[in-house]
Amino acid sequence: MNIKIKNLTHAYDVNVLDDLHLDLDGYHAIGIIGISGSGKSTLLRILAGIEKPNQGTVEINGQFADDKHYKQNIGFVFQSHTLFPHLTLLENITIVLEKTRGIDKQTAKKTAIENLTRLGLDDQKDKRPNKVSGGQAQRASIARALSVNPDILFLDEPTSSLDPILTDEVLSSVEKLKGLGKDFIFVTHVISFVKDFADYVLYMDQGVIAEQGTPDMLDNPKTDALKNFMNKVR
Amino acid sequence: MVWSSSLKNKCFFYMRRMLKSKTLSYIIAISLFIGFLVFVALRQRTPINFSRLAGYESLILEGFINTIIVSVIALFGSIILGFIMYLMTKSKSQTLRTIADVFTEIIYGTPLLVMIIVMAFLIGPAFNSFNRIVWALSGIIIYITPYMSNVYRSVFKSISDEQYMAMDLFGFTATQKYRYIIIPQVLRMLMPPFMNNFSLIIKGSALLNVISHRELFFTISLFQTRTFAYSEGYLLMWLLYIMITVPLSQLTKYVERRWSLE
Numbered sequence: 001m002n003i004k005i006k007n008l009t010h011a012y013d014v015n016v017l018d019d020l021h022l023d024l025d026g027y028h029a030i031g032i033i034g035i036s037g038s039g040k041s042t043l044l045r046i047l048a049g050i051e052k053p054n055q056g057t058v059e060i061n062g063q064f065a066d067d068k069h070y071k072q073n074i075g076f077v078f079q080s081h082t083l084f085p086h087l088t089l090l091e092n093i094t095i096v097l098e099k100t101r102g103i104d105k106q107t108a109k110k111t112a113i114e115n116l117t118r119l120g121l122d123d124q125k126d127k128r129p130n131k132v133s134g135g136q137a138q139r140a141s142i143a144r145a146l147s148v149n150p151d152i153l154f155l156d157e158p159t160s161s162l163d164p165i166l167t168d169e170v171l172s173s174v175e176k177l178k179g180l181g182k183d184f185i186f187v188t189h190v191i192s193f194v195k196d197f198a199d200y201v202l203y204m205d206q207g208v209i210a211e212q213g214t215p216d217m218l219d220n221p222k223t224d225a226l227k228n229f230m231n232k233v234r
Numbered sequence: 235m236v237w238s239s240s241l242k243n244k245c246f247f248y249m250r251r252m253l254k255s256k257t258l259s260y261i262i263a264i265s266l267f268i269g270f271l272v273f274v275a276l277r278q279r280t281p282i283n284f285s286r287l288a289g290y291e292s293l294i295l296e297g298f299i300n301t302i303i304v305s306v307i308a309l310f311g312s313i314i315l316g317f318i319m320y321l322m323t324k325s326k327s328q329t330l331r332t333i334a335d336v337f338t339e340i341i342y343g344t345p346l347l348v349m350i351i352v353m354a355f356l357i358g359p360a361f362n363s364f365n366r367i368v369w370a371l372s373g374i375i376i377y378i379t380p381y382m383s384n385v386y387r388s389v390f391k392s393i394s395d396e397q398y399m400a401m402d403l404f405g406f407t408a409t410q411k412y413r414y415i416i417i418p419q420v421l422r423m424l425m426p427p428f429m430n431n432f433s434l435i436i437k438g439s440a441l442l443n444v445i446s447h448r449e450l451f452f453t454i455s456l457f458q459t460r461t462f463a464y465s466e467g468y469l470l471m472w473l474l475y476i477m478i479t480v481p482l483s484q485l486t487k488y489v490e491r492r493w494s495l496e
Contacts, residue, residue, distance in 0.1 A: 050399060071403055082400035085495035086419045095414055100405045130496055148404065 316382020
């Protein structure tokens with residue numbers, strides 16, 4: 001994918017994303033890491049067009065993030081699953097496809113089952129979110145985000161509310177999505193996942209991109225901030 | 235010897251299990267209540283004799299039906315008014331929010347009996363209206379309104395911001411959001427607290443006897459003054475209220491379990 005960030009400035013919590021610039025091309029899985037409050041989730045939301053920056057522009061694959069149609073081409077997975085609790089996992093997907101994409105019932109069901117199966121949930125499809133585990137619900141969220149066939153899938157700390165075993169379960173199913181030909185931009189605390197999955201890493205610190213590069217930078221950090229961070233997460 | 239001790243153990247095992255079983259514990263609890271009622275009934279100065287009800291069945295039935303009618307009206311009235319009040323508390327206008335706030339405080343501070351009397355004998359006449367039942371019923375509606383407003387608040391709050399974000403991302407239109415996502419969830423969650431408040435209303439409607447409305451309490455009082463069968467009347471009155479409210483509360487619990495989204 002192609003990402004261009006220009007003069008991005010945005011106030012969040014008590015901090016500020018301070019005049020970010022970025023120009024990347026040809027990467028398919030960009031991982032954003034950093035401590036809480038470093039601005040990584042805010043950056044992700046701005047990249048996804050969920051939040052509008054105070055200043056500056058974000059352009060991905062030639063489309064501006066504040067463009068009306070931009071959201072049609074992305075998928076977003078939140079920290080906690082955002083499944084609609086009154087619908088089964090299957091209906092959670094079909095309702096989106098039928099109502100917002102105008103897809104007919106049969107095709108919607110087929111697509112939904114396809115994506116649920118991809119995430120290993122075909123046997124859970126008729127259960128409501130409250131009847132499956134947190135990991136399964138999060139995987140269903142991912143399946144739902146994928147079902148609208150987005151170009152880019154955004155993941156905002158998708159496992160932060162899960163225990164280590166469920167985290168592993170969710171992240172390994174995300175890794176299996178590599179072959180789908182989609183692009184990923186994600187925020188996570190799980191460094192091993194970044195190393196396995198990302199082909200480019202942004203390390204955020206106090207509202208700026210403090211260090212960036214391919215994942216091997218995590219083994220030889222240049223800045224003190226990333227050195228400290230890597231020592232702590234280990 | 236070995237055989238008999240194992241049999242004994244088995245007996246104990248089954249007895250313990252029976253005592254632990256829910257059904258049995260309910261049978262015990264309900265029997266205790268009935269036993270108490272029988273004790274109370276037997277201790278009356280004049281022996282209880284339900285045959286004294288003969289000839290008054292239709293009067294009591296009328297009261298029973300009227301109680302249900304006024305309660306249903308009050309339920310729907312407060313469901314509507316509660317929603318308006320909820321909208322006021324959520325309004326952008328500070329004045330509307332303050333009005334809702336002050337109203338709530340005043341209503342919370344007023345006993346239902348006082349509310350009914352004030353509405354029927356003070357506020358109604360101030361508007362040259364002596365239609366007591368309408369005013370008294372409005373009193374009940376107003377009394378329940380803040381509780382209904384709270385129900386709406388907690389239910390709407392339980393739909394997470396992230397759900398709204400997800401709806402936005404997928405591009406649901408405003409109508410679609412309400413029709414397919416919000417209202418179906420809200421309806422399920424509203425039902426149990428509505429039913430709880432319905433029970434409150436049914437119990438509160440007994441106070442309508444102060445304006446001589448022919449609801450259950452009042453018609454039974456009529457029966458009592460005509461026949462002097464006071465104990466029978468009170469006992470029947472109590473049982474009839476319980477006959478409506480207890481199944482209602484059981485139904486509420488069932489709906490709550492069945493429809494829970496947690």
